[in-house]
Amino acid sequence: MYIYPDNLNAKATLWLWQLRDLAVIGIGLLIAVLALTQLGLFLPMVLVAAYAFLSIHLDGLSVLDFLSFVVSFYMTEQQTFEWEKPV
Structure with a gap:
């Protein structure tokens, strides 16, 4: 089943x-299947599975985009908090 938007922009x-x-x-x-059967290497299969998981798109946002936003929010960008005395 192909899902294509009505406005043809996505x-x-x-x-x-x-x-x-x-x-x-x-x-x-x-x-990966060729590497597994001919060489006995399982790493290409793991890399393809990781790429398949990270490229899942829901509502215009992929899992990789979401993880980058989480890392950006919690680790790389400074969070500032301003405390005020209760009135």
Whole structure:
């Protein structure tokens, strides 16, 4: 099922991923399966699964975007608090 917006400004999606991400996941999965069967390497499969998880889009925001906002809010940007005496 293809979900495409009415105004045609957003990117096309299929399930929870954009079509570009699905192409990257498919090609990566093919390479990972070949690496697993021919070389016995499991790392490419883990990398493809991590990319597939991080590229999930919900309401225009991917998991990677959300994690970057969380890191930015809690670690990299200074938070300022102003305390006032109760009146």
